[in-house]
Amino acid sequence: MFQEAELLRGNGHEVYFFCTDKAPYHYDNYEYIKYFPRHTNKFLRFHQLFYNREAVEKFSRLLDVVKPDIVHEHTITFHLTPAILNECYKRKIPVVRTIHSFETVVEKNRGICLKSLFSKGILAFYDLMKYYNGTQYLIFPSKALAERGLQRNIPAEKIVTVYNFVKCSDYEAFQEGNGERGKYFLYLGRLAKEKGLYVLLDAWKQLPEEVELHIAGTGQEESNLKKSIRKNNLKNVKMVGFKEGDGLKREYAGCIASILPAIWFEPFGLTILESFCFKKPVIASNIGGIPEIIQHNQNGILIEPGNAQELKEAVLTLYNNPDITEKMGAKGKQTAEIIFTPQAHYEGLMKIYEKTEKNFIHK
Missing domain, CATH: 3.40.50.2000 (Glycogen Phosphorylase B;)
Known part of the structure; x- marks a missing residue:
């Protein structure tokens, strides 16, 4: 607003x-x-x-x-x-x-x-x-x-x-010199069950330890998520807390791609556009308004809601193929700068x- x-x-x-x-x-x-x-x-x-x-x-x-x-x-x-x-x-x-x-x-x-x-x-x-x-x-x-x-x-x-809409020029200072390969995958948003965060953790249970995940945000599931991370010994998952301003921009700038694994209707998905501004592709559920932003295998990867196996495979695709990740990220920024202006x-x-x-x- x-x-x-x-x-x-x-x-x-x-x-x-x-x-x-x-x-x-x-x-x-x-x-x-x-x-x-x-x-x-x-x-x-x-x-x-x-x-x-x-x-x-x-x-x-x-x-x-x-x-x-x-x-x-x-x-x-x-x-x-x-x-x-x-x-x-x-x-x-x-x-x-x-x-x-x-x-x-x-x-x-x-x-x-x-x-x-x-x-x-x-x-x-x-x-x-x-x-x-x-x-x-x-x-x-x-x-x-x-x-x-x-x-x-x-x-x-x-x-x-x-x-x-998103104004990509607002993030220009953090895009400069951002040609380096990101170090982790990123979820950024409200910590609630409907956002699919337990599906996200289920996927990470199956991934190699060198594949890192940052979870940024706050919400009613914060305590339960921390317990689940400890219980499953997920050393490659880090809760980084609520982020805004420059801290939020640094999280985007340092990631390989962002993830929106919603299991309930998602009206739009503004974090997708923010990710695109940093030339970061997005892995997201094929639900609600999300497929109106993400073109499958073009600027991101769409997965079946609640499917941890598909999510794991999408993460490995981007982790193991930097060239694909780069092309999708560039396409994502083009999407943001042409359509969602x-x-x-x-x-x-x-x-x-x-x-x-x-x-x-x-x-």
């Missing part, structure tokens, strides 16, 4: 934020922080998950101050609640939404997840109250996720796909904004 805001500002647009008062913020001294409502504690303020009166009132005042031409919503569920959108409808301000993922019941052969049932109950209430009915367009970051939107009976005329994203947004305002005026 913040990268998108910077993109819009860089093209001459005024952009305003509305969120809860939970720090950190994108801008430390943001002029309109006084309009941010308190961050909702799910247990102490349970009722606010359905309707956050403070958020509605403060958003109403902010709209009257900044008078936006359009409101672009990114993930306001639970804390702000979509009840705030009624304030846009009252003022005849058009609204578009970006759908980053869908809240669903977790199946995964583990039965029904109570947390997901709780979320579904709240979302059902939002539908009952018709909070989203006035939205003009729903933006999806992949065709795969857009297809899920159709399956949920979202009108096809409201659905549009605009791919996420800031300009392409900006042009996609502008088409939606222009159609939104045009359709809204003629209503």
